[in-house]
Amino acid sequence: MSSPKKPSSSLQEKAGISPPEIINVSAISQIQKNRRKQPSSEELIAGILDGNRTALSRAITLVESTNPEHAEKANDVIKGCLPHANKSIRIGITGVPGVGKSTFIEAFGTFLTQLGKKVAVLAVDPSSSLSHGSILGDKTRMEELVKDENAFIRPSASGDTLGGVARKTRESIILCEAAGYDTIIIETVGVGQSETAVHSMVDFFLLLKISGAGDELQGIKRGIMEMADAIVINKADGDNIKKANQAKLEFNRALHLFPPKKSNWQPKVTTCSAITKEGISDIWNTISSYIEMTNQTGFFSEKRKEQNNFWMMETINEQLKLNFYNQPEIISQLEQNKKAVQNDEISPFTAAQSLLKLYFNKGSK
Numbered sequence: 180m181s182s183p184k185k186p187s188s189s190l191q192e193k194a195g196i197s198p199p200e201i202i203n204v205s206a207i208s209q210i211q212k213n214r215r216k217q218p219s220s221e222e223l224i225a226g227i228l229d230g231n232r233t234a235l236s237r238a239i240t241l242v243e244s245t246n247p248e249h250a251e252k253a254n255d256v257i258k259g260c261l262p263h264a265n266k267s268i269r270i271g272i273t274g275v276p277g278v279g280k281s282t283f284i285e286a287f288g289t290f291l292t293q294l295g296k297k298v299a300v301l302a303v304d305p306s307s308s309l310s311h312g313s314i315l316g317d318k319t320r321m322e323e324l325v326k327d328e329n330a331f332i333r334p335s336a337s338g339d340t341l342g343g344v345a346r347k348t349r350e351s352i353i354l355c356e357a358a359g360y361d362t363i364i365i366e367t368v369g370v371g372q373s374e375t376a377v378h379s380m381v382d383f384f385l386l387l388k389i390s391g392a393g394d395e396l397q398g399i400k401r402g403i404m405e406m407a408d409a410i411v412i413n414k415a416d417g418d419n420i421k422k423a424n425q426a427k428l429e430f431n432r433a434l435h436l437f438p439p440k441k442s443n444w445q446p447k448v449t450t451c452s453a454i455t456k457e458g459i460s461d462i463w464n465t466i467s468s469y470i471e472m473t474n475q476t477g478f479f480s481e482k483r484k485e486q487n488n489f490w491m492m493e494t495i496n497e498q499l500k501l502n503f504y505n506q507p508e509i510i511s512q513l514e515q516n517k518k519a520v521q522n523d524e525i526s527p528f529t530a531a532q533s534l535l536k537l538y539f540n541k542g543s544k
Contacts, residue, residue, distance in 0.1 A: 220252050224259035227358045232331060235358045239333055242347045242354065257350050260357035265483070267356045268470060271377040273367040273403070274387030279413045280366055283387060283453040285321040290459045291362055292329040299331045299360035300324070301351055303367060331360060349380050349490050378406045379489050382479065383466050386410045390419060390426035405437055409447045409465050416452035423450045442478045444469055503538055512537055 218226070218237065226234025238260075242253045274280050281302070288298045300321070324330050333351065352363050367377050378384050386407035404410075410430050415423035430448045440446070447465045451458030473479040503509060516530040 220255040220259065223256050227256075227260055227354060228263060230359050232358075235331065235354060236333070238354050239335075239347075239351050242350045243335060253350070257353055260354055264353040264356040267352075267361045267363050268383065268466070269352060269363045269365065269381040270466065271365045271367065271374075271381035271384045272387060273374045273377060273384070274413075278387045278389050279453055280387055281321055283411075283413055283451070284364055284366055285324045286453040286456055286459055287462065288321070288324045288330055288364065289327065290456070290463065292324075292327050294463075295329075296362045297329050297331075297360045298324075298327075298362045298364065299355035299358075300333065300364045300366065301348055301355070302332065302334045303348065303365070331355065331358070348377075352380065374403050374406060379486055382473075382482065383469055384408050385462070385466075387413050388426065388430070389414050390422035404433065407446055408440075408444060408469055409449070409462065410434075411458075411462060412448070412450040413453060415450035415458065416455050420450075426450075442473055442482075443476065444472060506538060506541065508541060509534060509538055 218234070223234050223238045223241070227238055238253075238256050241249050241256065244250075244253070272280060272284060284300055284302075288300060291298050321332055325332050333355075335348070335351070348365060352365075355363055363381075365377050365381060367374060374384075384406050386403060386409070388410055390412055412423045412426050412430075427448050427450055434446050434448065449458060449461055449465065451462060453459075470479065473482070504513075512534060516525070516534060519525045520527050520530050
């Protein structure tokens with residue numbers, strides 16, 4: 180007598196479909212060959228000026244590369260794009276983690292593309308101090324804007340740069356402008372001193388806040404408040420509207436205690452909801468008013484000139500630092516000096532002076 184048949188389980192595995200045989204080996208070989216082929220500087224420049232997103236992405240990757248072999252090619256691309264840059268409005272957006280920066284940028288960016296603007300978002304993602312990796316999830320969080328043909332989103336790892344601003348964000352702005360993007364949004368990681376670096380490369384600096392987080396009661400950070408051209412209380416929806424309006428009053432009072440800005444612009448405080456889109460148009464009106472006023476007074480162009488000088492000096496400082504730490508003699512002596520400092524055999528200042536002396540003596544030979 181045969182044993183009873185076991186009932187079929189919903190978890191049983193069914194036979195899969197066999198993959199089709201490779202028909203054209205030469206075609207696949209050609210695809211792989213093209214992927215390995217690196218476009219020339221001239222090809223990248225032509226693609227960027229034509230608005231090609233792939234060329235723009237590849238150029239930014241080249242600019243961000245720490246490979247010394249890529250530096251000369253990246254400089255050629257930037258040089259070719261520079262005459263076509265400086266025709267955008269650069270907006271910096273900062274705020275503590277959780278304030279809703281990505282959601283706000285998606286709502287704001289979508290609003291701008293609907294006005295006929297071409298928007299580029301350069302989002303700096305924090306890098307882990309342990310693994311040095313980044314999630315780079317801004318494209319995932321901005322799922323609607325990323326599908327907009329008039330928007331370009333580029334997340335970049337902050338790496339080990341001060342305050343989390345990607346080392347080549349300044350050059351990426353130039354490339355995006357040359358590609359025809361007339362509104363550049365730079366999102367900071369919202370920690371450390373990244374606000375200072377972003378403030379030095381944008382025309383308008385926007386500070387995002389949320390009500391009920393204690394900011395109104397802890398002396399309101401003076402440094403970041405002084406840099407802000409507008410303060411936006413986000414998440415002003417539902418039961419939070421009343422709290423948001425109260426926070427707006429508090430920040431308005433605080434702003435009147437600060438000295439006048441060099442631009443003579445009086446920073447505005449407003450509320451918005453990135454979810455309901457309420458207040459988004461008011462923010463753009465504020466930015467437009469600022470651009471109009473600073474263009475009339477000449478402050479807009481003067482600020483751009485000052486920023487160019489600032490980034491020239493920053494580049495010199497950075498290159499000197501990289502050159503110093505890449506010298507074989509310095510690398511060897513540095514480890515010895517570290518151990519001596521740790522064991523209190525020599526002071527940190529004397530150790531530093533000996534390394535600098537070694538570096539400059541080598542350079543004078």
